[in-house]
Amino acid sequence: MPDWIVHVAVAWTLCRLLRFKYPQFDTPNTILVMVGALMPDVVKVVMLFNLFGHDWWNYIYALHQPAGSFLVAGFASLFFEKKREVFLFFSLGVLTHYALDLLLLQISGGLYLLYPLSWVTFSLDRVPNDDYYITILALGVALGLYVVGRWVEMGKK
């Protein structure tokens, strides 16, 4: 994975861009997209189990595939009033997550984007997962867009 700063920053950037045209992407809904962008990484809970000598990776790895992540998003959306709308915002976040993970360098294979329909793997093999330049870039773009957004909003008043 790129780190969570990148996932959250890219999700926020996308929502801020969409907000210029679609008012549905207000701050609470943007936060849902940001949460959705972290949902595939619920599998990182295995790191806690690793500390105690247990390897749960194979049991929950399916949650780090789009089908598994959409299931997590669907389950989480049950705890909101507008379930369908919330599910769609979570799903947008999930999609940004996989779009970013596609960039990662892979030793073998890649992401099983079509699992369980197909075992074909996908990867663009571009960025090492510990790269922090992409973090700086994502934060820079988000910050720039924040300034532009404020400037546009002030111009409307």
Place this chain on the structure above:
Amino acid sequence: MVRVYGSVVRDYPGEYEIQQIYNDQVVTMQINGTPVAVGDRVDLLGVLGPNNTVSSVQKIYVNENWKSNFIILRSFLVLIFMIFIFYRYWSIDFKKFVFRRR
């Protein structure tokens, strides 16, 4: 050809040992190749030999220890930030057990 990953626990001239937890068992593999620093995380593709030895490494990716820890640290900070900002804009209704916009 196998893919193995784990943390480097020992470093010898021309080879090193990595350890990983696999199915609740600690597995130690001996890798023949350019040494890396102890503590680094290694993910590689090589030819499996006898006694958990991997030779002819085809592809290797080394995650330096400090970079791995730095990822965990900044991701943990994001987790705290997300919890804070989520509760800033959403509240939980304990009667119906649903989240509502503030």
